[in-house]
Amino acid sequence: MESRQDELRRDLDAAVQTRKELGAEYENEIIDSFLARIDARLDARAGHRLADRPAGPAADREQSRGRGSRLTLSIVSLVMGIPLTAIASESAGVTGLIVCWAGIVGVNASAALGGLRRERQAARAARSEWF
Numbered sequence: 208m209e210s211r212q213d214e215l216r217r218d219l220d221a222a223v224q225t226r227k228e229l230g231a232e233y234e235n236e237i238i239d240s241f242l243a244r245i246d247a248r249l250d251a252r253a254g255h256r257l258a259d260r261p262a263g264p265a266a267d268r269e270q271s272r273g274r275g276s277r278l279t280l281s282i283v284s285l286v287m288g289i290p291l292t293a294i295a296s297e298s299a300g301v302t303g304l305i306v307c308w309a310g311i312v313g314v315n316a317s318a319a320l321g322g323l324r325r326e327r328q329a330a331r332a333a334r335s336e337w338f
Contacts, residue, residue, distance in 0.1 A: 211248075218244055280318050284311050 222241040226234055288311050295303035 215245075277318055277322055281315060284315055287311075 218241060222237050226237050229237070288308065291307050291311070292304060295307035299306070
């Protein structure tokens with residue numbers, strides 16, 4: 208598969224060869240044609256990038272809010288895990304300790320999976336708006 212760099216170099220070489228064959232009187236047209244091909248490539252790349260990205264500042268705020276709430280949940284889980292570990296291990300031993308941390312891990316895992324599901328749905332919605 209040919210890289211973008213190789214393809215660009217090939218197009219530039221073709222434009223230079225065309226300029227040599229046709230002469231200076233067609234130079235502006237040759238340059239315009241080459242630049243039009245580059246613009247088309249850039250537009251296509253920008254379109255693909257925009258299609259992969261959720262639309263607008265509201266989507267950006269929503270994503271950062273989701274990340275912030277997951278971070279907050281993680282921190283609260285660790286902070287609350289310390290006294291819960293002490294209580295669970297004192298009252299139920301190793302079994303209580305395992306159950307306590309399994310619950311903490313379960314809450315964090317379900318929050319993370321729910322956030323991923325919302326991000327995927329937002330990405331699908333953004334893609335459908337573009338096409």
